[in-house]
Amino acid sequence: MTKSRSSSVYPRGERVLPAAALAAVFLCLVAGAASAQTIGGTVSDETGGVLPGVTVEARSPALIEQVRTAVTDGNGQYRIVALEPGAYSVTFSLAGFSTLVREGIELETGFNANVDAEMAVGQLAETITVTEASPVIDVQSIEQSAAIDRDIYESLPTARQYDNLALLIPAMNIAGGSTTSLSADTAGISGEGRNRMSIHGSQPNDAEVHFDGMDISSPSFDGAPHFTPFDTGIAEFVYDYSGNSAEVETGGVRLNMIPKEGSNQFSGSLRLDGTHSAWLANNVDDELLGRGITGGRDGGTALDQAWTIAPAIGGPIAEDRLWFFATYSFRRGSIYPANNFANTDTSSLAYVPDVDRHMFTRKDISEGSLRLTWQATSKDKVQVYGSLPGNRRHILPALSGADLDPLYIAPEAGSENEAWVNTYQLTWVRPQTNRILFEFGVGMQPVSNRWPDLSTEVQRMRGTGREDINARPDLPGVFEATTSTMSRNMGFIFQGTEFHISTTNTNVRGSMSFVTGSHNRKLGTQINQKFELFA
Structure with missing residues (x-):
């Protein structure tokens, strides 16, 4: 495994995050690294003797080509790779033996199903079905x-x-989210968490978040993604947490979110959910009161509003040839975070909370996506994914309260945040023979963040209705070291009262797998470049 770092010259006034790097991972004849889901096993006769030359067919409506074929080797072993998650039946046929059908095989993402078969002497016209x-x-x-x-x-x-x-x-931990004051938002009231994951002593910064095999981790916050995709378009969340293959460059948790795809039948769904502010319990007890929690009984986290609407539809454009799956989702999460009170005087050098003004933070997040699956030839399968118009996030105020723990950021020292995240991906799979498999994928995720200040003038001009936050960009920003508190405006940490971040995450991967019944070998490369620009 090798890593290389790239460097370039950029215009004045712009900075590249030092952690941005170009990583190339070479997988040289890695044992057991054949791709995705597989079905394999050994075929024998009634005496236990192995049977070479048996034709094995895996059928599933999850396959746009409907069937994938392999032949047992001299040891009676077979393996069918690069299958889609779903329900399968496996058919075994050989001249002089009755055809055997094994039904009810369920494949999850990353699972290798061992399906052995014992064939009886008979005619091919005779079929034995085993469930x-x-x-x-x-x-x-x-x-x-x-x-x-x-x-x-x-x-x-x-x-x-x-x-x-x-x-x-079991044993999984999450912590260190960059956009929420809640360490574990089990109800979704904050909009999104973007927390890092760790398990069994692994480092949160070593976690990786992938979307259909494409790294979408943020250069600014190692181990956390730029955005949280809606579940509307996700078929499975797959967490690899131990014994990772050579394709994973760190020892931390790897999450791979597998997007849904269409089928030969039209189907759709509509998710509607919401909660009432009175349904959130208050856990401020006498112990917390005795420790002096700011705001007293009303100092804990309270709910303003939280709701989601998410329709989806998928189906065939051309049966057995071209499928689509499209989604649109909108989520609002608006809460009053604990200990998040307005500053009594935003021009003062000291932050003094006004306990009668518990400030809320609101996140509006929307996302549209489209995935196309095209069986270009009998062997070539192409998939295209695009988030259209993308994942859009609006947070007001952002980076306030405990969002950047251990800092405490007074409401006026936060900012408004508008972010656009677009994800584009193209993948190609070709089983050249029942022994050789080619795979290729390329993806790009451009991200644009804008962070205007929270002054009355700017917020009135932008029509947000949050003029009451009243940041003071006309005065120097304040940082109180004894309490790690920022106040007055966001200039102390961000060196200005409005800034932009532009990020591009580019992935390229390609491989060739050689598969037999008993051995798998994979040769390939993965290249991931993360580029981040502050202005």
Whole structure:
């Protein structure tokens, strides 16, 4: 594994985050690294003798080509790679033997199903159908992972965000979110968390967040993504947390969010949810009162409003040829964070909370996406994904309160935040033969952040209705070192009262896999460049 860093010259007034780097990972003949989900096993006759030359077909409505084929080798072993998650039936056929059909095989993301078969002497016209429990233990891989799909998260009263779902895994920890004062937002009331994940002593900064294999981690906050995709377009959240393959360059948790795709049938969904402000309990007790919590009984986190609307539709454009899946989602999370009170006098050198003015912070997040699946030829499968018009985030005020813990940022020393995150991805898969598999993918995620100040004039001009925050950009910013408190305006830490951040996250990957029944080899490269510009 090698890493290289790139450097360039940029115009004055602009800075490149030092952590931005160009990482190239070369996988040279890695054992057991064949891609995605697989079905494999050994075929024998009734005496236990292995059977070479058996034709094995894996069928599923999840495959746009409907069927994938392999042939057993001299040891009677076979393996079918690069399958989509879903329900499969496996057919075994060989001259002189009855055809055997094994049904009820369920594949989750990253799972290697071991499906052995024992064939009886007979005619090909005779078919024996066997329905057994689907394999639940992966005996082909040492990787430890957990897949959380919609059957799980739609039945649980939890926010459908990657960091909250991670807590369903024993020993998983989340912490260090860059955009919320809540360490664990189990109800989704804050809009999004963007927390880092760790487990079994791993480092939160070593976590990686991927979208269909594309790294979307932020250069500014290692281990956290630029945005939290809505669950509307996600089929599975897959957490790899131990025994990661050579394709993962760190030892931390890797999350891969697998987007949904269409099928040969039209289907749709509509998610509507919300909560009332009175439904959020208050845990401010006598102990906290005795410790002097600011605001007394009303000093804890309170809810303003939280609701989501998210329609989705998918289906065929051309049956067995071209599928689509489209979504649009909107979420509002508006809360009164604990200990987040207006400054009594924003021109003062000291922050003095006005306990009669508990300030709320609001996040409006919207996202549209489209995924196309195209079976270009009998072997070539192409998938295109685009977030259209993208993931848009509006936070007001942003980076206030405990958002950048251990700093405390008074409301007027935060900012308004408008962010646009677009994600584009193209992938290609070609099973050249039942032994050789080619894969290629390229992705880009441009991000634009704007951070205007919270002065009365700017907020009135922008029509936000938050003139009451009353930042003072006409005065120097204040930082009180004894309490780690910023006040008056955001100039102390951001060196100005309005700034922009532009980020581009580019991924390229390609590989060739050589697969037999008993051995898998993969040769490929992954290149990830993260570029961040402050202005």
